Amino acid sequence: MRAHRLLDPLLKLELSLKRRDSKANGVLLISAGGLGDTVLLAVVLPRFLALAQPGEPVTVLLRSDAARMGFVMPPGVRVKAVDFKRLRDIGYRRRIFGELHAAHYRLVIHTDYLRHPDLDEALVEACAAREAVAMEPRPSDKHGERLAANRCLYSRLYASGPPKTDKVVRWSAFADFLTGKHFDPPVVHLGQFESRELLPAATVLFQPFSAVKAKQSPPEVWKLIAARLPHGWQVRLAGHPSDLEKNPEFKALLDLPNVSFEGAPFDRLAALIRGCRMVVSVDTACMHLAVALGAPTLCLASAAYVGEIVPYAAQVTPANMHVLYAPVECQGCLGNCYFPLEDGMYPCVAALDLDTVLGAVDDIIARGC
Numbered sequence: 001m002r003a004h005r006l007l008d009p010l011l012k013l014e015l016s017l018k019r020r021d022s023k024a025n026g027v028l029l030i031s032a033g034g035l036g037d038t039v040l041l042a043v044v045l046p047r048f049l050a051l052a053q054p055g056e057p058v059t060v061l062l063r064s065d066a067a068r069m070g071f072v073m074p075p076g077v078r079v080k081a082v083d084f085k086r087l088r089d090i091g092y093r094r095r096i097f098g099e100l101h102a103a104h105y106r107l108v109i110h111t112d113y114l115r116h117p118d119l120d121e122a123l124v125e126a127c128a129a130r131e132a133v134a135m136e137p138r139p140s141d142k143h144g145e146r147l148a149a150n151r152c153l154y155s156r157l158y159a160s161g162p163p164k165t166d167k168v169v170r171w172s173a174f175a176d177f178l179t180g181k182h183f184d185p186p187v188v189h190l191g192q193f194e195s196r197e198l199l200p201a202a203t204v205l206f207q208p209f210s211a212v213k214a215k216q217s218p219p220e221v222w223k224l225i226a227a228r229l230p231h232g233w234q235v236r237l238a239g240h241p242s243d244l245e246k247n248p249e250f251k252a253l254l255d256l257p258n259v260s261f262e263g264a265p266f267d268r269l270a271a272l273i274r275g276c277r278m279v280v281s282v283d284t285a286c287m288h289l290a291v292a293l294g295a296p297t298l299c300l301a302s303a304a305y306v307g308e309i310v311p312y313a314a315q316v317t318p319a320n321m322h323v324l325y326a327p328v329e330c331q332g333c334l335g336n337c338y339f340p341l342e343d344g345m346y347p348c349v350a351a352l353d354l355d356t357v358l359g360a361v362d363d364i365i366a367r368g369c
Contacts, residue, residue, distance in 0.1 A: 002118070003088075003090060004088050004089075004093055004118065008122065011093070011094055012125070015097060015098065015101045015128065018098075018101065020101070020102065020104045024105065024106040024129065024130050025057070025104065025105075026057045026058070026103065026104075026107075027048075027051060027057070027059070027105065027106065027107045027109065028058075028059050028060075028061060028080075028103070028105040028109070029045070029048060029060045029061065029108075029109045029110075029111055030061045030109070030110045030111060030112070030123060030124065031060060031061065031063075031066070031111045032063055032084065032114075032115070032119065033066060033112060033114075034063070034065070034066050034285065035065070035066050035068065035284075035285030035288075036285040036287075036288040036309070037167065038066045038069040038070070038072065038285075039069060039285065039288040039289050039292050040167050040168055040171075041060075041111060041171065042073050043168060043186055043188050043189065043190060044168055044171040044175060044186060045073065045074055046074055046186075047171075047172060047175035047176075047186075048109060048111075048175050048178070049074065049077075050175075050179050050181075051107060051109070051178055051179060053106075056106070057078060058076070058077050059077070059078040059079070059103075060073055060077055060078070060079055061080045061081075061082055061123065062079060062080070063081070063082065063083075063084050064081040064082060064083040064084070067079055067081035068266055068267075069266055069285065069289070071266070071267045072190055072270075072289070075192060082123070084119055087118075087119055093122075096123070097122075097123075097126035100123060100127045101128055103127070104129075105127055105129045106129065106131070107129060107131050107132075108127045108129040108131070108133070109132075109133055109134070110124055110132065110133070110134035110135075110154075111134075111171065111174070112135075112137075113137065113160060113170060114137070115134075115143075115147060117143050117146040117149075121147070121150050121153060124153050124154075125150075125153055131155050131156075132154050132155060133154055133157070133158070134153075134154050134156075134157055134158070135158045135160040135174055136158065136159050136160065158173075158174050158177045158178075161173070163308075164307035164308050164332055166185075166308060166309075166313035167309060168313070168316045169185045169313050169315070169316060172184075172186065173185075184315065185315055185316050186316065187315075187316050188288075188292050188312060188316050188318055188321070189292055189294065190292040190293060193270060195271040195274065196271055196274040196275045197271040197272045197274070197275040199275045199276070201233065201234045202232065202233045202277045203234045203236060203276050203277060204234070204235050204236075204276060204277060204278045204279070205236050205238055205272065205273060205278070205279045205280070205286075205290070206222055206225075206235055206237050206238065206253075206259075206281070207238045207239065207280070207281035207284060208222050208237070208239075208253075208282060209239045209243040209246075209250075209284070210282045210284050212335060213246075213247070213344060214302075214337070214341055214344065214345055214349065215282050215283065215284075215302045215304070215346065215349060216282055216344075217282065217349060217352060218343065218344075218345070219249050219250050219252055219253055221300070221352075221354060221357065222250075222280075223253065223256065224354065224358060225280060225357070225358065225361055226253070226256055226258060228358055229258070229365070230365065233258065233277070234259075235253075235258055236261075236262035236272065236276075237250075237253055237259055237260065237261050238262045238263075238269060239261070239262075240263060241263055244261070266285070266289065269289070270289065270293060273286075273289065273293050273295050276295055277296070277365075277368075278295070278296045278298065278361075278364055278365065279295045279296070279297045279298070280297075280298045280300070281297065281299055281300070282299070282300055283299050283300075283301040283302065283305065283309070283310040287299050287310075291318060291321045294320055295320060296320050296369050297321055297322065298323075298357075298360055298361065298364060299321070299322065299323045299324065300357065301323050301324065301325040302335075302348050303325045303327065303328050303330070303331035303332070303346075303348035304331070304333050304334060304335045304337070304346065304348070305334060305335075306325065306327075306332045307331075308332065308334070310323055310325070311323035320369055322360055324352060324356060324357060324360060325352070326348045326352055326353070328347070328351070330348075331348065
């Protein structure tokens, strides 16, 4: 058994002996998802803000890596970053637990369907809030018994539907359950951004990189897309410099006369995206951000997250979003692909039809959306 699990009862006892003089105040929403999940949660977050009392502060707890996207949260919402990789370190765990307990939140809302008893649910317990609510967790062979035992952490649990349910639709229904009011799920859009970078030429943003390399279309596809653009159009190749080190075959794109590298962090990239004529991306955080900001966006997707993430459910998909994927019998595998890779790609990614991709590029350019 891991050391932190053995010591958690002692940490819980230590916290229970600490006096909290102030009256419980504030709403904490916990989200242990990644950068893309943070964008989509921000779209639904106004529904949850209705649960705050007048003048009551609202905080969203994010993984430290996902907190780089914290700027998408509605105005006035605080962001608390927690390094989940360090939560098994006893000293760090004790400090974070102490901070959450001392904050004395009135209401804790766990927004995740996929949960871990030693990480995000341990944070819920550390808060010791008067009220904590969540959805029923995703079924888990590994953690099922402990997740079931943790039901006692919550005063209310919501049965949010089958495992393959669109994230925005699921969150929207959860908010309806908590507020007692029904609204249609929101179309994916973040309307609070006004900043737009003025670019010297018509520009297309490429984001060909994914943390899962098997989701990436090869450089040849991106070269053909760049060649398809009207004369004078420019391409910004978005990513971190380390992306090029991990994917040296993509450096050849920078040899094209209309392509340059763009390494801006997400908070600055947002203004650039709003100034672009089009964004072409794999199904990653940049794609979600571009869609939510209203940029014409073409997603070259795997079939791994069909039914849950990409493509979005029809009722929440904005007109500026265009998703291409190869339908396969095993779609919706959530990345648990049991087939051999084809030239380093998932078979569903390798099956993307190039003529269809280029036709979609032509169509978006012609229509401007």
